[in-house]
Amino acid sequence: MGKINGCIKCLFIFFNVLFAIIGCGLIYGAVKTTAYSSQFSAVGGPNLAWSWVFAIGVLGISSLGIYAGCSENYLALKIFAGFMAVGMIIMLIFGIVVVVMRNKMKDAFHSTSSEAVQPYMADNELREMLDEIQQSIHCCGLVSAQDWGSTIPQSCECQSSGGNQTHGGSVVTGCKSRPQGTTGPSQIYKQTCSDFIFVWFNIIYQLFMGFCFTFAVTALLGLLISILMIHQVKRYDRAGRPTIAMKGY
Known part of the structure; x- marks a missing residue:
């Protein structure tokens, strides 16, 4: 019998495998869109170099989650939980930044000569x-x-x-x-x-906003599940410690 509840462990690993596949897809998309990075930035779009950082981060953290879930390693789970907390904050910040950039681009489209x-x-x-x-x-x-x-x-x-x-x-x-x-x-x-063109870019920005806030919620769920798994591992390790008999003098 493992340290972690079997259903929680399988669900945890499944979603990390799913996000690892998404990470691979994001890397492929980053390769395809790199050629249009300068044109996209020229009209007020976000720098697509960040897409590489995000894609590699999703793949790396998902791989860590798969390892942590399979090995039931206490330290790996704590590191994964830390990444989830940081990732949730970053995604919220990115979502807000995308909203601000969308409004700036809208003003630029209407004021450009x-x-x-x-x-x-x-x-x-x-x-x-x-x-x-x-x-x-x-x-x-x-x-x-x-x-x-x-x-x-x-x-x-x-x-x-x-x-x-x-x-x-x-x-x-x-x-x-x-x-x-x-x-x-x-x-x-x-x-x-x-x-x-603004209608098209507005759709892209809306997708970015939905993407960021969806990942923020997902990171929150990942954080809660990883905390639960850490608690189960800690409780199992405590229960498995041998009891030291007290000597009477």
Whole structure:
């Protein structure tokens, strides 16, 4: 018979194996998103380098939990409980930071001028990405058509000057003439892409917030279970100590 209740031990190990798999998935996701780290940070997104720290931390702590549960090691369980307490606090802090960054990014999207966008528009990858967005959701420019400089791309071309219409699943909000002194389509979309892009980033931020607060709650549960397991190991060790007979003099 082990030191820890069998059901609690199996449940503890199961969830740590599950989070170890999640950690591996996070590492894979970090590898895939590293290439877009600079573009994401440029528009107010969080630094994706932290995703590596978080992914490796989840995998490492889960591995420690698996070892602690299987070995019923008192010290390993205490270390795991300490990581759970620290992790819960960190996840709460990260969740609050993500909320603040989301609000800052929202203000940046609504206050950014075309002049401020120009350094980012010099990046060919960002230009290509914006061009693809314009083709799919029917908008023009990040904050205005002048973001493209003197040459407006063909993806800004608007086919109708009437009111709102639905085209390809996107709402077209009407057309306007291209800015004077520029070349390209004579009619371009009135709607800029910043509102659409913010909707996407807002979804990402909401996922981050849900992710952080979910992990905070999970860390709290892990802390409580590990404390219970530590108590059971300590009680078993005390019960197993030999009784020393007192000598009478």
